[in-house]
Amino acid sequence: xxxxxxxxxxxxxxxxxxxxxxxxxxxxxxxxxxxxxxxxxxxxxxxxxxxxxxxxxxxxxxxxxxxxxxxxxxxxxxxxxxxxxxxxxxxxxxxxxxxxxxxxxxxxxxxxxxxxxxxxxxxxxxxxxxxxxxxxxxxxxxxxxxxxxxxxxxxxxxxxxxxxxxxxxxxxxxxxxxxxxxxxxxxxxxxxxxxxxxxxxxxxxxxxxxxxxxxxxxxxxxxxxxxxxxxxxxxxxxxxxxxxxxxxx
Numbered sequence: 001x002x003x004x005x006x007x008x009x010x011x012x013x014x015x016x017x018x019x020x021x022x023x024x025x026x027x028x029x030x031x032x033x034x035x036x037x038x039x040x041x042x043x044x045x046x047x048x049x050x051x052x053x054x055x056x057x058x059x060x061x062x063x064x065x066x067x068x069x070x071x072x073x074x075x076x077x078x079x080x081x082x083x084x085x086x087x088x089x090x091x092x093x094x095x096x097x098x099x100x101x102x103x104x105x106x107x108x109x110x111x112x113x114x115x116x117x118x119x120x121x122x123x124x125x126x127x128x129x130x131x132x133x134x135x136x137x138x139x140x141x142x143x144x145x146x147x148x149x150x151x152x153x154x155x156x157x158x159x160x161x162x163x164x165x166x167x168x169x170x171x172x173x174x175x176x177x178x179x180x181x182x183x184x185x186x187x188x189x190x191x192x193x194x195x196x197x198x199x200x201x202x203x204x205x206x207x208x209x210x211x212x213x214x215x216x217x218x219x220x221x222x223x224x225x226x227x228x229x230x231x232x233x234x235x236x237x238x239x240x241x242x243x244x245x246x247x248x249x
Contacts, residue, residue, distance in 0.1 A: 001172055002099035004069050004121070009091050012122045014083055017109075017138065021125030025140035026174070027123050027165035030234050031159070032128070032138060037118040040151035045109040053146045054086035056093035057114055058100050062107050065100050087106070094119055100186065119162055155231045159238035163189065163245075167206065167237045172197070176233035177225040185234045186214055189226065199235060205244045 021028070036053050043052040046060035058065055065077065077093050082088045094115035101108060121128075129137040135144050172192030178184065187210060190197040200210035214220050228236075 001073075001102050003066060005038065005095050006071065006075060008119060008123065009094065010078060012126060014087070015080075016126050016127045016164040018043070019160045021139040024165075024169050025099045025138060026126040026170065026230070027135075027168045028124050028138050029141055029143065030168055030230060031117045031124070031160070031165070032136065033154070033184055033231060034157045035114075035121065036145055036159070037154050037156060038112055038114050038117065040148045041108070041111050044150060044152065045111060049148060053145060056081045056089050058093060058096040059079060061109075062100060062104065065096065065104070067096060071095070071099065076205060084199045086130065087122075087127060090115060090118055091122075092248065093162050106172070117157075117160060124165065155220070157231065157235055157238065159242060161173040161238060161241060163205075163241045164234060164238040167201070168234050170207075176228040176230065177220065178228050178236070180224045184211075185212070186228075187241070188233070189213055197214075201240055203244065205237075205240045 036037040039053040039055075043049055043055075046057055048055065048057060048060045066072070069108050075092060079088045079092060082091055097113075097115055101113075125139055128139070131137060131142070135142040135195070170188075170190055172190035172195075176188045177189070186201040187199075188199050190199065196214045198210050199207040202208040202214060213225065215221055
């Protein structure tokens with residue numbers, strides 16, 4: 001319901017601990033990429049191309065929809081504390097979508113929840129900025145959001161579990177690898193200042209030291225390991241986490 005979503009947003013520290021946001025920079029980038037993918041799908045389904053990527057889609061899904069008066073008042077009061085127009089629009093959209101989903105789910109397109117990746121992004125470190133060059137500053141990393149059409153074909157994340165997001169976050173420059181055969185473990189290499197850490201995502205499920213990766217990139221390729229995009233790696237991590245959870249249950 002909308003009140004539960006509003007309470008989640010109230011708990012966000014928009015301008016909080018920089019170290020906390022930086023510690024979640026990799027999961028926040030994954031979440032932002034998943035939001036942009038979903039936003040492209042919703043935009044296309046609702047013919048709202050001119051508003052992508054940060055917008056309130058409920059006006060396009062059901063133009064006559066209105067929040068209950070008491071929730072509408074609380075939302076308006078809260079939005080006065082939110083920094084940035086893009087943040088305010090998406091927060092309003094998240095609250096309104098929660099209410100619309102509860103009251104009239106039949107009017108919604110058969111698509112994954114639009115705002116959940118972005119709300120989790122906010123919960124893991126607060127605000128983002130858009131600079132004059134078109135980049136998104138996620139606190140600790142910047143990237144260009146690309147185009148609506150480009151995100152329609154990008155890989156999806158089937159889970160946004162906290163365990164998966166925590167497993168994505170780590171210090172250093174990270175590269176992910178998997179066997180070219182499509183089978184076998186997920187590996188990552190973390191270069192942290194003058195140290196190198198090679199790790200495998202084990203049955204824990206958590207990262208463990210490994211000696212499976214040769215030292216040079218050329219030798220890595222010759223050994224049959226291929227680099228993975230961080231979204232593909234996050235999807236494999238999420239699958240492993242879910243499998244481990246089922247086995248424990």
